[in-house]
Amino acid sequence: MIQIEHLTKSFGQRRVVDDLSFSVERGEVLGFLGPNGAGKSTAMRMITGFLPASAGRIRIGGHDIADAPLAAKRLMGYLPESAASYPDMTVNGFLLFIAELRGLAGDAKKRAVHRVVERCFLDSVLYQSIETLSKGYRHRTCLAQSLIHDPEVLIMDEPTDGLDPNQKHEVRNLIREMGKTKAVIFSTHILEEVDAACTRAMIIDRGRMVANGTPASLKAMSQSAGRVTLQVTGPEVTAVQAACATLAEASAVEAVGGKVRVSPKDKTAGAALARALMELAAREHWQVAELHAEEGHLDEVFRKLTVSDTVRA
Amino acid sequence: MNTTAFHHIRAIAKRELGSFFGSPVAYVFLVIFLLLTGFFTFTVGAFFERGEAGLASFFTWHPWLYLVLVPAVGMRLWAEERRAGTLELLLTMPINPWEAIVAKFLASWIFLGIALLLTFPVVLTVNWLGSPDNGQIFAGYLGSFFLAGAYLAITSMTSALTRNQVVAFIVSVVLCLFLILAGFSPVTDMLTRWASPALIDTVAAFSVMTHFEGFQRGVVDSRDLLFFVSIIAFALFATATILRNRRAG
Known part of the structure; x- marks a missing residue:
């Protein structure tokens, strides 16, 4: 039209x-x-x-x-x-x-x-x-x-x-x-x-x-797209972090305040990463308190791609 | 003119007139116009002392009265649409821009016509006092109406230039004043000292005074009528050009 x-x-x-x-x-x-x-x-x-x-x-x-x-x-x-x-x-x-x-x-x-x-x-x-x-x-x-x-x-x-x-x-x-x-x-x-x-x-x-x-x-263009946050009760955060790093789907693993944040290798494969983490948790008998995959944030993309007029001036 | 154009013009003109009479502007204008015409005719123009059964003292003042009052009516025509942002609304409707220009001009002209018609007591008075030449009076009214139209079209043009009504008003007054002064005898007398008569005649030919005089004497000359119609046509055409170019940025 x-x-x-x-x-x-x-x-x-x-x-x-x-x-x-x-x-x-x-x-x-x-x-x-x-x-x-x-x-x-x-x-x-x-x-x-x-x-x-x-x-x-x-x-x-x-x-x-x-x-x-x-x-x-x-x-x-x-x-x-x-x-x-x-x-x-x-x-x-x-x-x-x-x-x-x-x-x-x-x-x-x-x-x-x-x-x-x-x-x-x-x-x-x-x-x-x-x-x-x-x-x-x-x-x-x-x-x-x-x-x-x-x-x-x-x-x-x-x-x-x-x-x-x-x-x-x-x-x-x-x-x-x-x-x-x-x-x-x-x-x-x-x-x-x-x-x-x-x-x-x-x-x-x-x-x-x-x-x-x-x-x-x-x-999906944003930095946080596909990132999965995992929180488990029981084992040390560092141990969880090390275990997550062994996954083929994970590219970077960081510990943030008792939680583990895993970034995927392929940003569009956030769901696959989440599934792998679920399986890992089941194998290791972790009590999962929180597990969620992020879709990414538009405002991140927006800020990355545009220059506001206050910055320009 | 096809019927859709007519419908658009009628709709816009109706809205314009409605907005005139919906605001105090119209009534303030009417009262002031009638008071001033009365004052100039009877006091300054010495209507009774003249002892003539005619409206010369009435029509003489019209070019000067209109000089201030017509720009006051027309200054908002486009400046207001521009300021309020409704210009964008109007010009994205499926209408030709000239339909809007003509409609808004006509609405204001009709309003000025109504104001002029409301001066009818002066005609009754002169008819009651004596037996004037009513044909001459009619010609005077016709000329006065066209004079108002010419000023109004010029105001429409300047109003399209700006979103500021005061600027539109002042520029219109100056332009209309020029049209008066071009044929005003103190000015032409000044020119006679150095300019050739042909030049003076050319300048004077642009004056509304020269062309309005005929009507006052009761002569409806097609050349005078053509003069006013051309000013209106030219100024409305200029309005269209200005509106188009101002949008081009």
Whole structure:
């Protein structure tokens, strides 16, 4: 549904987005990760046709955003970064206005507004003006706006920014549900959201793509991926450590505060290592108090691959 | 114009007008506009002392009144959308940018038209006192409406340049002032000392004063009408170009 080829954007001498290429199909949720100022918003603004690209191609459902902007925009719903809306309008008035711009009229318009109001839980504030709403409601109003024409492509710039934990949870559920039938891109710098909602994640730093894969494959890139922690009652830690070091699957064994941390030779074979340790414990008749394999931490990968602007300065 | 374009323009213009009348700006503007037109017509313009059944003292002041009041109405057109971030929302809708530009201009122009129509008591007064040439009065109103439109289009252009409404206001006032002064007699008199008459005529031809005068006399000249329409068209076209280039970064 979404095809991006060599997308580049420069503001003067500065390259904000540098040669991004990727595609998102229906049924996929792509998480856009990156530190602040990495070019996430700029990339999304180009995809939605607000900013023209300096170079590269963007096609939405086969329509080039530069050559056929209206056809491409019709397929897209967009939640801008600030969740902007007209503060002097009521929620109902605003949604009706957007529905009209989306080409809906009469009964279809009313049904569309009714549907998104229900979906985004806006019933109680329907006739309140937007400026009197709390941030959460304001955000949901703009979210409702992006869903009003039941778009095939959904682009959301930091959809959970500024929401409380309950609202974040709701929005993530919504994104996951939308992702079943639509092509979704959303940006975030909250790493747990990648696990909660994405089928695929992309990390960008200073405009460049530095990683692209399923959340699990990204996590496997971290130092701690596949590491198994073992704690046994009875024998000395040093004895356990020595025994673990004999395993073929283990590359390094360290003792940390009464526990033994075993790193695998092959990071993706954490499960095999855990199994070997279980067998070892059974042979040695150890009482196992704790045994767990780590999947790896996204934040480790994120820190390794990106440079935050505080460091850069 | 096809029907989708019409629907988009109607939706945006309706929203714009709704937001005007939903805020105190509209009412403050209407009251001030009516007070000032009354003051200038009857006190400064010496309506009664003239002893004429006409609205010359009413229309004479319009270029000066509009100089401040029209930029005040138009300054928020694009600056506010840019500041609030709704520009991003509006321009990612499946609409042509020119539809939004025309719609927002029309909404404000309609508002100015309403303000102008509310000056009807002055027409009733002059009709009650004497028997004026109502054709001439109508021409005056028409000219005044187009004059307001020209100022408004210029304000739309400057408003697209900035997210700061005050900057938009000041730049618009200066541009509109230039359009007045180009044909204002103290200025043209100053020019006669060194410039050729042809040059003076060219400069004066850019003045709204020159073109508004005809309407005041009751003459609806197609050239004057064309002048105002071209200013509006040019300024709206410039608005579109500015909006596009400002996005290009």
